[in-house]
Amino acid sequence: MLVKVGFVGTGWFTKTHASLLGKINGVEVTAFCGTSLDKAEKEARNFSNATGYTKIEEMLDKQKLEAVYICVPPHAHGPIEYALIERNIPFFVEKPIGLKDEPNEIVRKIEEKGLITSVGYHWRYKDITKRALSLLSDRQVGMALGYWMGDMPMVPWWRDVNKSGGQFIEQTTHIVDLLRFFCGEVKEVYAVYNNQIMEGKVEGTTVSDVGSVTMKLANGIIATISNTCILQNSSKVGLDIYSDEGVIELRNDLLRVMKGSRVEEYKEETNPYLAENKIFLDAVQSGDPSKILSNYQDALKTHRITVAANQSAISGQPIYLG
Template sequence: MKVGFIGTGWFAKTHAAILAGIDGIEVTAFCGTSMEKAEKEARNWSNAKGFTNVDEMLDKQKLDAVYICVPPMAHSEIEYALIDRNIPFFVEKPLGIDEQPFEIAKKIDETGLITSVGYHWRYKETTKKALSLLDNRKVGIALGYWMGDMPMVPWWRDVNKSGGQFVEQTTHIVDLLRFLCGEITEVYAAYGSAIMQEKVDGTTVSDVGSVTMKLQNGMVATISNTCILNHSNKVGLDLFTEEGIIELRNELLREIKGKQILEHKDQGNPYIEENKIFLEAVKTGNIEKILSDYKDSLKTYQVTLAANQSAMSGQPIRLEL
């Protein structure tokens, strides 16, 4: 199977390194913002070539699948090009920063193209454990967090390029909430810009925020984020049930029942899992094991856009399911 990459950053390097360990997969093309970047990644593969133009890459290389690993503002034209050529793709979150993903989703639905989106928390062993624990428990409220530092790449701190922290990072926690607890029907957000605009030139993203959500099943959830810290502090989701608390962190699930605390640690690598499942789906046409395709991910994206809209308007936003 011949695979191409659009993007040469951390995510592209991470996925390409995983693909190097999967039998039958050959990466043959990299498209970057410069030929230097593209060729640097291509040199890791015996038959790979570098490109700076997506259409040229797709015209010159026969590819069975493509990975899209680009910043939020760089989406849309890439996806349209792949849909037009009927090439399955794996895309890293978020899907974009505007309304284009909704049109892209319609075209994907029309063609039946195989897609997967990089919500790797869905593939964690601890997430599977949480799902099993919730089989006989009812969640009343959830609290989510993405408390950390500001990524020091210029596009991230520009709200017109990244969409802001809730869209670009905290989307993982929104998606985890949806995956475990169901659909979100209403969003109310409050954002602030207290510190980073004075510390880092060019900062237009909010640096603190909380988003309260109502779910279809009657639950209430609040997810908060900040990028004012100088380190990553707290990222995860806490579920409060009538039998106790389920705490999900990056590599750990903690089950709390009064004074009793049970811990479950991730043993696998969710990035490897999501890659293998996507490539197997491309090979066989069976998409049953893909946990996050474009159509489903669009619902998470819609929640994050609604949060931005609510923060700007000061009003709650109802979502159409």
């Protein structure tokens, strides 16, 4: 079965996923939908049988697509997902899945249709993540510290809190998702944010540029995840887990395991983007989604934590998750 795939969005994530899909046997990229026809056609020209569109309804009416990738800014979610759900088309969506509470209704409709979905929490597909998860199986975790310390992406929508949701929703969601994947579900969130520097440096900045979020998990683990976008380039990004057996540090391409004076390091050897794509498309072909590590229903749990953090930062009060 040849899986014909379309894309909504024309940014970095679309380019990354489409390039990988072009190398997978049995997959053909045939459609791109963008905010302008020029952008969509530019991406389509990279493939021998692809067409550009500006409206998702037109793309879906004119193409017989087996799967669609949604790679758009947070504020653009909603109508795209509903169009695909209505037509029973499986979709892969890049994180975050929305800005606030919109995904609650989307997930209800997904479950009604029994639709196959996958969300781009690619850290779950890393070999070093699998190794860390295995190591944690016989350790008692007490706390975790997470980080996303970097620079501000210079695209206008990102610095507008009403379009991106801010750094904790748009970027640091990866670390929140890792915390859940390793340690379990969060039941209480307390956040402190501030607009410390970037508001005066970059016009139109309404997102907070520094923040820390402390969480209590259902199993008693305490975690704090901090982020900033005031730096000139990417710095510390990852999650440190503290247990009775020592410390496990996970970074983008490195796992460091410390026990007493002994330190072991493991480098990431695979491409997690390729892994998540293959697993999603295999699920579309077979009808079996069991190997997908983050479907929409699971990703919604991560999203609710990040939304609760934003709410706590505004109210100054802890938020309790049901």
